[in-house]
Amino acid sequence: MQDQLVEAEKMAALGNLVAGVAHEINTPVGTSITLASTLMDETQQFADAVESGALRRSTLSNYLDIARESATLILSNLTRAGELVQSFKQVAVDQSSLGQRTFAVKPYLEEVVVSLSPQFKQALHRMRIEGDETVMIHSYPGALAQVVTNLVNNSLIHAYQPGEQGQLGFNVVQQNEQVTIFYYDRGRGIPELVLGKIFEPFFTTAREKGGTGLGLHITYNLVTQNRQIRIILRTGHPGEAPEEAVILNYDINDYKLKVELTRQRLLTTTIAALRSY
Incomplete structure (x- = not known):
């Protein structure tokens, strides 16, 4: 079921x-x-x-x-x-x-974000996608699209108060043979009481907003079923207004893709680390 x-x-x-x-x-x-x-x-x-x-x-x-x-x-x-x-x-x-192919990262992120644009426009959220248009990787674009969609949807449901204008974005960076994709929502963060439960199926704190509790669980499944993807969750101290970031690290030499869900300010506590390779 x-x-x-x-x-x-x-x-x-x-x-x-x-x-x-x-x-x-x-x-x-x-x-x-x-x-x-x-x-x-x-x-x-x-x-x-x-x-x-x-x-x-x-x-x-x-x-x-x-x-x-x-x-x-x-x-x-x-x-x-x-x-x-x-x-x-x-x-x-x-x-x-969910097949493997070579694709340009930034243009592909733009294509995925198109599917979410009505929600951005309705709530006046702003999305920025920055980086080099020519950065290429050989990986699983379908898995990446699903992970990105779920994480962005999670931000739209949980990160902002009603009427609040959110600022979300991606930044694609290549340093030598390493490609990194940063994602942020600059929202209110995840309460410490629920941090250990967010990957559990059907767990949601926003069912009245349409949350099913399956988005991050699907993300978890994609990560654990795909050796190219890893996700790590960290959090900062309460009251520090941490910025949430998803970091996708891709090693061009060995086609490894890592997804890390982090808190950029005062990253002190590792809450969960899924399969490493």
Whole structure:
């Protein structure tokens, strides 16, 4: 029964991806429809002027300007919609297959975050993704996407008070043969009383907000089932407003990927360490 619920949670994440991409596609497609409609009206007026013999040089010049601008904007918006569809296809395949491939880290994070953008916009949260666009790794993008999605969702549910504007972000850094991805939410942190329980199935302190208690448990399963991923949880002293960070360390030489959930300020207490390699 538990395994079925975990799989249902994974499918829900995929459903959120579909909804997020559909939401993002709606804007460029809607803009393109409006521009095309305007261009159609202008074309009809231009044709009427030609047929009536009332065509002036200024009318022709104005029509050409409108047509050129409309075509440029339509192409730009539909190109954006096409890019979103391609992103959705790749992330959806990755999350369903959990296969291994080579991919650029920062652009892939941007694709994954697209699925969460409606939640950011609704709550006015801000997401920043920084780093070198060219950093590549060979690993399991589906597992990475699932872990990132679960951790970000966990921040959105637990890190902020109602109406509070959150600042979340990723930073991709490469030093020599080591690739590191930092994640932060700058939220209120995890209470010490629940730190030892957050990976347990069905444990949640926000069920009224839609928390299922399965997000971090799925993350735990992905970590323990994948030798390339490790997660370590640490916390700082109470009252220090710690910044939460997920650190994904990837060794290019031996294709090892580590995920560490940390507290950046006064990291004094290791709460949990999952399988090391």
